[in-house]
Amino acid sequence: MASWVPGAAGSGFDDDHLPYGVFDAGAGRRVGVRIGSSVLDLAAVADTPELAGVLAAGSLDPLLAAGPATWAAARSLAHRAVTDPDCRTLVESHLHPLESVRLLLPFTVADYVDFYASQWHATAVGRMFRPDADPLPPNWKHLPIGYHGRAGSVVVSGTPVSRPRGQTRLPGAAPTFGPTQRLDLEAEVAFVVGVGSPLGSPVPAGAFARHVFGVGLLNDWSARDIQAWEYRPLGPMLGKSFATSVGPWITPLAALAAARVAPPPRTHRLLPYLADDAGLPWGLDLALTVEVNGTVVSRPPFAAMYWTGPQLIAHLTSNGARLRTGDLLASGTVSGPAADQAGSLLELSANGTRPVPLGDGTSRTFLADGDVVTITATAPSTGGGRLTLGEVTGAVRPAAG
Numbered sequence: 039m040a041s042w043v044p045g046a047a048g049s050g051f052d053d054d055h056l057p058y059g060v061f062d063a064g065a066g067r068r069v070g071v072r073i074g075s076s077v078l079d080l081a082a083v084a085d086t087p088e089l090a091g092v093l094a095a096g097s098l099d100p101l102l103a104a105g106p107a108t109w110a111a112a113r114s115l116a117h118r119a120v121t122d123p124d125c126r127t128l129v130e131s132h133l134h135p136l137e138s139v140r141l142l143l144p145f146t147v148a149d150y151v152d153f154y155a156s157q158w159h160a161t162a163v164g165r166m167f168r169p170d171a172d173p174l175p176p177n178w179k180h181l182p183i184g185y186h187g188r189a190g191s192v193v194v195s196g197t198p199v200s201r202p203r204g205q206t207r208l209p210g211a212a213p214t215f216g217p218t219q220r221l222d223l224e225a226e227v228a229f230v231v232g233v234g235s236p237l238g239s240p241v242p243a244g245a246f247a248r249h250v251f252g253v254g255l256l257n258d259w260s261a262r263d264i265q266a267w268e269y270r271p272l273g274p275m276l277g278k279s280f281a282t283s284v285g286p287w288i289t290p291l292a293a294l295a296a297a298r299v300a301p302p303p304r305t306h307r308l309l310p311y312l313a314d315d316a317g318l319p320w321g322l323d324l325a326l327t328v329e330v331n332g333t334v335v336s337r338p339p340f341a342a343m344y345w346t347g348p349q350l351i352a353h354l355t356s357n358g359a360r361l362r363t364g365d366l367l368a369s370g371t372v373s374g375p376a377a378d379q380a381g382s383l384l385e386l387s388a389n390g391t392r393p394v395p396l397g398d399g400t401s402r403t404f405l406a407d408g409d410v411v412t413i414t415a416t417a418p419s420t421g422g423g424r425l426t427l428g429e430v431t432g433a434v435r436p437a438a439g
């Protein structure tokens with residue numbers, strides 16, 4: 039049965055997608071599901087006390103925590119609402135056109151971790167930052183490298199990003215403090231944890247879909263000059279903690295069943311806790327697009343990522359660290375092997391040496407004040423067409439003060 043909602047078919051947000059978000063149409067925060075160019079107030083059409091309860095909060099937090107059986111029930115409620123003609127009269131009164139609502143950060147971000155799971159990105163950055171060493175560090179093929187980021191600076195798509203100030207040092211000069219001269223974007227995909235795990239109990243790769251609720255798009259804004267000076271030996275700190283943007287829509291794993299593909303062949307034997315080859319693979323065929331001021335500058339393929347979501351979860355918890363509802367696990371910059379598949383300006387501009395042309399006749403090595411960065415993605419959907427992951431966008435403001 040097709041959706042009766044006008045414009046849903048072919049929009050990327052049809053009844054085979056139904057991502058979750060939180061919106062405000064003037065009466066406070068509500069949990070919603072996107073269909074076409076509208077958002078359905080899902081709590082308003084809940085048909086069981088359990089669903090009414092988990093959807094009542096104006097945040098996805100209770101739904102995330104409730105686990106797979108409740109996720110399936112909520113998805114089937116949403117699906118029925120937008121496809122069953124008998125529901126139309128009731129449901130229509132709870133549909134809001136997107137232009138009439140404000141989209142909010144949909145869940146409370148617990149811990150934010152950023153991985154480094156693209157071999158192509160890691161190789162390119164290694165060459166630029168560590169020209170005298172092997173581009174891929176010796177551990178890279180043995181474990182998914184990552185760092186713990188700053189959950190408190192995660193913002194929803196549309197939030198302006200102020201150019202950060204920080205300490206930098208030009209080669210041979212004394213350190214100085216001021217606005218970054220090398221503001222960059224990083225196109226990433228983030229896994230959103232629903233069900234937590236107890237401290238001391240590693241989560242096996244095979245339990246991925248029992249813990250992870252869904253995925254969203256993420257821009258890990260990065261100040262390359264601050265990062266390059268501060269990161270040794272402990273890794274990224276202030277160069278990446280000033281803002282991280284996430285898309286407003288979280289696509290449930292169930293909607294990505296047709297996007298599952300085998301990850302690239304592994305070139306090194308993995309330790310058993312990282313084995314992710316039992317059952318269907320969790321590589322994901324998401325086709326990303328990065329735009330700067332409306333010009334497409336790159337098309338990064340998520341299917342090229344070396345490490346999968348199950349491996350990120352298994353590695354993150356292998357020491358007994360716990361998962362919490364709302365944990366945001368970012369993949370790391372999504373870059374493919376080709377020059378026009380890189381997910382950062384650092385790579386696209388060859389470390390600032392080769393300006394990237396934009397459609398208005400200007401060009402960029404790194405971002406200028408006023409620039410608008412938008413990351414989108416599509417994926418094969420279970421309905422046979424393609425679904426569109428909710429975009430993440432942000433405009434660069436001049437350094438504050």
Ligand SMILES: O=C(O)/C=C/C(=O)CC(=O)CC(=O)O
Nearest residue numbers: 153154155163167224370371
């Ligand atoms: O190789 C480095 O020193 C750091 C590279 C990054 O900027 C990577 C990072 O944030 C992880 C990623 O997005 O892949």
Ligand SMILES: [Ca+2]
Nearest residue numbers: 224258370371
């Ligand atoms: Ca990153």
Ligand SMILES: [Mg+2]
Nearest residue numbers: 040041053421
């Ligand atoms: Mg359909």
